[in-house]
Amino acid sequence: MKKTIYEDLQHYWQTNNLPPDGGISETFNEARIGSFSFRYPNFDGRALLLHDINHLLTGYPTNWVGECQVSAWELASGGRKGYPRTWVYPISLVILGLLICPVKTYKAFLAGKGKTNPFILSATINVLELSREELERLVV
Numbered sequence: 481m482k483k484t485i486y487e488d489l490q491h492y493w494q495t496n497n498l499p500p501d502g503g504i505s506e507t508f509n510e511a512r513i514g515s516f517s518f519r520y521p522n523f524d525g526r527a528l529l530l531h532d533i534n535h536l537l538t539g540y541p542t543n544w545v546g547e548c549q550v551s552a553w554e555l556a557s558g559g560r561k562g563y564p565r566t567w568v569y570p571i572s573l574v575i576l577g578l579l580i581c582p583v584k585t586y587k588a589f590l591a592g593k594g595k596t597n598p599f600i601l602s603a604t605i606n607v608l609e610l611s612r613e614e615l616e617r618l619v620v
Contacts, residue, residue: 485615486608488536489529496542504529513544527566530598536612537619540588548577549588556592557619558600595619
């Protein structure tokens with residue numbers, strides 16, 4: 481039996497000290513900058529799940545630089561089609577990335593050009609049933 485991307489996500493969430501479901505069922509999520517933390521609305525838990533799959537596919541970490549990188553990659557690879565209320569996050573993080581890590585953000589954007597992402601693919605297939613390898617073949 482193949483290991484699905486969802487099983488990889490569960491391991492990813494545990495490894496990164498995230499809630500067991502990655503926070504997708506939460507009304508609000510929390511972000512930290514040093515000792516300062518703030519809560520932000522979780523407009524769509526499915527979008528957060530697909531965003532985390534993008535972390536798995538790209539290898540970008542869950543720190544601020546990694547969030548900026550994966551957001552740039554998401555936008556370049558088709559954005560968040562079907563999730564209009566959640567576009568504010570990657571756009572904001574790309575702007576932040578251009579301020580705090582411009583070269584890494586730009587390189588991540590270039591890495592996403594010409595690719596597709598789970599947001600786009602999820603309109604026609606259940607990406608959670610795919611293995612990581614199957615999903616990587618579809619993204620390229």
